[in-house]
Structures are given as C-alpha cells and as structure tokens.
Amino acid sequence: MAADYSYREDAAVPAFADDNPLIVFDGECVFCSAWVQFALKHDKAGRYRFLAAQSPLGAALYRHYGLDDRDYETNILIENGQAFFKSDGSIRMIAGLGSPWSAVRIFRLLPRKLRDSLYEFVARNRLRIAGRRASCFVPTLEQRNRFLG
Numbered sequence: 001m002a003a004d005y006s007y008r009e010d011a012a013v014p015a016f017a018d019d020n021p022l023i024v025f026d027g028e029c030v031f032c033s034a035w036v037q038f039a040l041k042h043d044k045a046g047r048y049r050f051l052a053a054q055s056p057l058g059a060a061l062y063r064h065y066g067l068d069d070r071d072y073e074t075n076i077l078i079e080n081g082q083a084f085f086k087s088d089g090s091i092r093m094i095a096g097l098g099s100p101w102s103a104v105r106i107f108r109l110l111p112r113k114l115r116d117s118l119y120e121f122v123a124r125n126r127l128r129i130a131g132r133r134a135s136c137f138v139p140t141l142e143q144r145n146r147f148l149g
Contacts, residue, residue: 002065005081011062016034020049021079023093024061026043026072027052029144035075040143042097048146055149073123085124 007013016022023039026032036050051058053072060068061076065083077089084092087107094104108113122129139147 002083007061007064007078008081010060010064011063014057016051016057017049018078018081020047021077021093021096022049022051022148024051024053024058024076025076026059026075027054027124029072029123029126031129032072032075039093039097040139040146044098044099046146047096048093049147049148050146057149073120086119087112090119091115 003020008015008018024034025036031057039048039050051061052060053069054061055063059069061070061078061083065076065085065086066071067076073112074085075089077084079092079096083089089108095102
C-alpha cells in the first residue's frame, strides 16, 4: 500500500488539487459514467471531484498505484491522500454521499475477498453490461468545476 499523498512525490504524476476526494473513472464506459452521474446527483455537499482515467493525470495515477493505465479494472477514490480501490473505494464513495447512502457501510461486514470478487465480476463485464460511450459525458456548466483534467 502506498503512503498517504505518495503521488505528490512521484514526478510522473502532475500536481493537482487534492483538497476534495477525487474519483478517477473510465470515461469511455457507460456504466462508469452513470456511476459519476449518480454521484453528481446525490453529492449535495459537492465534495467529490472527478477525473477521466483516459486523461494524462488519470493515466499517471493508475500507473502510480501499479494499475494498468489502459484497462481500467477499478475506479480509484483518492481521499485525504489515500487511495481506495474496488469495493473499498465504492463503499467509501457511496457512504460519503451522506444519508441514506451511508447505510452502505454495512457491506464492510462482508469479507473483502467476497466484496472484491463481486466488484471484479462487474468490472470485467461492465462493457458487456452497458457498452462503450458513443459520445463523451458532457457535464453541465454547474458540474464542470467538479472535473479535473
């Protein structure tokens, strides 16, 4: 596991504003873009920022954490300088939306191996489930300031 804020010491990772939690997602995946739209809709506090994995910063973060920067097997949630992946990242992100979504924390009671197996199954099949985007998700004017890159 990388140290907190380890990306700040990695010359290959461009500097970025990390004062809010950041969700790095596959911008070409309909399923992943729907995930971002869900977060935008329910994040009333506006705490989350978003970054497409296909951006130079997104690719650099994937490489920094030892992930394939062309096969986005997991979203990355970076919060307080710490990266969370797979089910841990998803549960933490949804719980961070506040009530009633914080009830999702109950899934932490399941063994991580089971949670991650389910996450990996969905991740491997996400393009079959929802397909690739024919066009990019375009945030509204109000949402644009929540996207990096």
